[in-house]
Amino acid sequence: MILHIAAFRWKDDVTEADVTALTEALLTMAAGIPELRSYVAAPNLHLRPAGFDYGVAAVVDDQAGLDAYLDSPEHLAAYENFIGRMLAERAAVQLPIAEGSLR
Amino acid sequence: MILHIAAFRWKDDVTEADVTALTEALLTMAAGIPELRSYVAAPNLHLRPAGFDYGVAAVVDDQAGLDAYLDSPEHLAAYENFIGRMLAERAAVQLPIAEGSLR
Numbered sequence: 456m457i458l459h460i461a462a463f464r465w466k467d468d469v470t471e472a473d474v475t476a477l478t479e480a481l482l483t484m485a486a487g488i489p490e491l492r493s494y495v496a497a498p499n500l501h502l503r504p505a506g507f508d509y510g511v512a513a514v515v516d517d518q519a520g521l522d523a524y525l526d527s528p529e530h531l532a533a534y535e536n537f538i539g540r541m542l543a544e545r546a547a548v549q550l551p552i553a554e555g556s557l558r
Numbered sequence: 559m560i561l562h563i564a565a566f567r568w569k570d571d572v573t574e575a576d577v578t579a580l581t582e583a584l585l586t587m588a589a590g591i592p593e594l595r596s597y598v599a600a601p602n603l604h605l606r607p608a609g610f611d612y613g614v615a616a617v618v619d620d621q622a623g624l625d626a627y628l629d630s631p632e633h634l635a636a637y638e639n640f641i642g643r644m645l646a647e648r649a650a651v652q653l654p655i656a657e658g659s660l661r
Contacts, residue, residue, distance in 0.1 A: 457605065458598060460563045460613055462649040493660045495561060499651035502560065502621050503628060510563055510651035512615065514660060518605050525606060546565040546649030548602035548613035557596045557617060557660040 456492070456554055457515050459525075461547035462499075462507040469541045474498055474509065477537040481511070484529035490520035493557070507546065514557065521549065559595070559657055560618050562628075564650035565602075565610040572644045577601055577612065580640040584614070587632035593623035596660070610649065617660065624652065 465474075478496055485494035493514040499506045515521045524530060568577075581599055588597035596617040602609045618624045627633060 457603065458613075458615055459606075460565065460615060462563065462565055462651050464649070495653050495655050495659065497653045500560065500654060502624055502652045503562075503650065505648075506651050507649045508651075510561075510653045512561055512563060512653065512660070521605055544649075545608075546567070546610045546647070547606065548565050548609050548611075549605045550598050550600045550613045550615065551603060552598050555661070556598065557615070558658070 456552050457517065457521055458550045458552045458557065459511075459513045459515065459521060459547065460550070461511045461545060463509040463538070463542055464544040465508045465541050466543045469508075473537065473541055477509075477533065477541065480533050480537060484527070484533055485513075487529060488524050488527055490515050490523040492516065507544070514552070559655050560620065560624055561653045561655045561660065562614075562616045562618065562624055562650065563653070564614045564648060566612040566614075566641070566645055567647040568611045568644050569646045572611075576640065576644055580612075580636065580644065583636050583640060587630070587636055588616075590632060591627050591630055593618050593626040595619065610647070617655070
């Protein structure tokens with residue numbers, strides 16, 4: 456299994472409404488992608504200093520599932536309609552995880 | 559519950575041995591911190607372009623659990639012994655998650 460995580464830092468002009476609309480679009484997208492075992496998308500709670508603004512965590516079975524998610528029309532639309540113009544910086548990694556290791 | 563995720567970009571002189579030693583230290587640390595419900599620490603699989611080098615994902619119940627983990631002597635030692643000298647950039651966020659939402 457693969458845990459894909461991404462953190463975003465927004466441009467200064469990004470509004471709360473932008474972030475709310477993005478979150479809605481991402482959660483709607485995730486509901487329609489069967490390859491996504493789990494999906495989290497939310498603004499940073501800022502419980503610790505010096506964080507980015509937003510984060511996504513997605514669990515998939517394998518590379519095919521990851522590509523199905525990230526190359527999906529819905530994900531590309533989320534980039535075109537939101538993330539592309541909001542994004543100042545993106546930090547992403549894919550980590551190997553064992554079944555049941557996240558609970 | 560809280561999902562803490564962090565992505566690291568390493569300095570150019572970081573070796574594979576450094577990364578292996580760091581991973582061992584982090585997994586040993588995590589085993590000794592009961593507040594950590596789940597913990598993943600690994601190099602990026604680089605299944606997609608333009609990623610950071612390393613990632614951590616930690617699930618805790620609440621802010622107290624998050625602070626117990628991040629302020630623990632073992633975590634501070636991991637910074638002193640490894641991450642501090644290896645780190646070029648760090649991107650971290652804390653996301654709210656529902657019980658059972660990651661599987």
